[in-house]
Amino acid sequence: MWRKLCCVAAAALIAAGFAASAEAEAFKLKGDPKPAWIYFNVKNDGGWTQAIDEARIRMEKDLGYKIPFVEKVPEVASEITPAAERYIERGHNIIIGSAFGYSDAFKDLAARYPEVAFLNPAGTTNGPNLQSIYGRTYETQYLCGMVAGAISKSGKLGFVAANPFGLVNWTVNAYLIGARKMNPKAELTVIYTGAWNDPVKERAAAQALVEKGVDVIGQHVDTPTPQVVAQEAGIFGTGHHRDMREFAPKATACSSIWVWDQYMLPTLKSIASGSWEPAPYGAFVHVGGGADIACCGDMVPKDVAEKVMAERDAIIKGKHVFEGPIVDQSGKERVAAGATPSDGDLWGMDYLIQGVVGQLN
């Protein structure tokens, strides 16, 4: 058995060598593009997956062919791999995922099926035929933070966040930076629920924020619960993933949303034409290129909405949300004046900025 192990190790090394040499050639798709999508939750989850499904339907209209999907494939390799292989056996040559927990399985699949293109929103792995994509949600949440800062009377904002790591922390920090652009005295109280999808904890967190006296609640979780609580309490909220006006029409002032067709349509076209080159460290899409805002609710004054849209244009033209100086809660300078953080620093953001009330752990 141990000799067998050595053989496997040797085979892995050889495979790695092949992968390295294959990297030099551009990816060529065999035949017409035939995408299929693997969803990690049900298609009508009200948030992340539903945003993907809505994009899929718009893409079908644009492309003129059907894109099959499979819903609720959990983030374990023993479920993801067979689902993808079933599609590949049926001649699908572009497999699209939907979760960071798909990253390892997609990496293995991409190595095993070099003639198939793999795309994975929220993934972390990349390769010659594999692209992970995530939105610079700090940009969209920054814009929502501007709305929140402008419509808040007390200057006290709240935020319900999922899990305390980089790409959630950046939305919390950007939200306050946006709010302070409109109201320099704004402060933000954040509560982490420790789960992506836990409406019970989200409700408890949102209610705690209401009792603390905030009058706008922002969020980065998978359900519309924080906006629903805001509506019940007669205050305002900003949503994430999808336009939350559907669930809380009176409270939702703005939503940071996914518009995946903005990214997928041009990408599918470039895959078909042979000009696709996956970014080796992942594609981080800007506002307008896959992530965007749904702005604004009736409670937002017209001049505020105009300012927000002008800022959106500025970001598209290259303005960075985290332009220094950025100082964390302990007073330590994290980004020097005039500097901007690298993508690696953003991804690993493990601090909250000064003015945020709340703790990471």
Add this chain to the structure above:
Amino acid sequence: MTRRSWLRSTRLALEVRQRIPPLHRAAFILGALIVGLAICVAILVGRGVGLASIYEEFIAFTFFKASGVSTVIVQSTPLVLAGLSASLAFRVNYWNIGIEGQLFMGVIGATLVAIFDVGPESIRLVLMLVAAIVLGAAWALPPALLKVRLNVSEVISTLLFSYIAFYFVLNQVYGPWQDPKDKFPHSEQYDAIERLPPIGWEQVHYGIVVALAAVAVVWWLVERSRFGIQSRFVGTSPRMALAIGLPVGAIVASSAVLSGGMAGAAGFVIATATEFRLTPAMAAGYGFSGIVIAFLAGNRPFATLIVACLMGGLYVAGESMKVFYSLPDALVGLIQAIVVLSVTASEFFVRYRLRLAHYRGA
């Protein structure tokens, strides 16, 4: 006699069967399976799936095509171990609901060995297996002691221990074991030497050897060893066992610990053969699947192997349904539940005989 009076003089009687021949039992289970599958086919046809494609894509693909069969085997391997885990505890009427927690602790053990590179590389995998079994067993010990010493309900304590294990996993993946590479909440990937190698046919890996060995060991333990006979006694009649002087507490506690160890081994297989790291999602569902498998198999090791493979087949067929027809997840869950429920219900007909009884008078 008019029809009405015939109805009055007849009723359905329920009789306990004194003896159930194995062939009889098998026939009832098969009959129930067919009824369940017929209901499922009716539902699928109602959703617009053709009869021919139901056979082609679900039955033929899942059980006769190489890629399908290999997927079923890979799916079933941890299910066999989870089923054995449940059956070991259920034999002595110890309701171990905390299999998922013990499975998680098994993964923690394996990951601990992998992260700290314990021992020489040539026996790393064996050490990971041992660590997984030991931690899984250790996690089953406190509820077992509480049960034996203080008569605390193991249904509650094992369930709560599962939650503790889950939050400990979250603590590790958001804390000390967070992947330093991508900063995501899972442990770093195991090295190549820390993964179960493939056996060289399709996707099947050496986990199948672990599972088959476990079936053999458990078979010997429960069918051939002194412990097996004693534990059967305890399971059938605990008071009598106590009266004749069997160490009932020790037998219940050691069964519970063995069950935990087996759950740890299931965790080892999932971690080293498919996931290659500790993730918070990896244990979901194995506890309840294990319970259903043990129940359907009547806690018998070889039957556990077969039932686990059928359950694996049901999962794979369900996944194919979702893939090929974009059927909603809820419908697939419904179909799987119908099949399992019909087979479970057959147990009623195995135990009881329905008879039309006539009586005169009135």
